[in-house]
Amino acid sequence: MKRFILVLFALLGLLQYRLWFGDNSLTEYFSLKEKIQVRQQTNAELQQRNDVLKEEIQDLKSGTEALEERARNELGLIETGETFFRVVGGDNRTPQRQDNP
Template sequence: MWRDKWVPIGLLILLGLLQYRLWFGKNSVLDYHARQQQVQQQTLQNANLNQRNALLKADISDLKIGLEAIEERARNELGLIKQGETFYRILPADNE
């Protein structure tokens, strides 16, 4: 009678151990989901960096092609003006 019960009990214990490893052990389902989230975050970060690199490449090609891009940058970033030009700054009116 006891011999007939040991086989199913042993199989249930083995199944329990395998289920434990599947859900909580090394490389478990929880680890898989965590890695999936990391991959999604890294993919988003890579897309942002690729977009930034494309903009930088466009800036570099503009600077290599002509002086107009250099002049535009000097005007916008450094506030430079040409000789003989007059600079006007228009401020918005206060609505009080």
């Protein structure tokens, strides 16, 4: 009977070792689970970017409004009869407060 209990404890120890430190252990499982979450988040961000690019491509293929908007923003397009106004920003820094002693 003592041998049987000793064998059971040895088997339990072996299984515990494999569970915590062996191949496909719990630490490896949690590490892979975290990597999967990071990849899924990255994939979601890339999918959003791809959706925006697909919409932009569709706009560029379908009409001239997107082309005109791009020309205005990137190339400074001004049509005849329009007046161009350039807005120059002021100093955006907040004044530093001086404490009087």
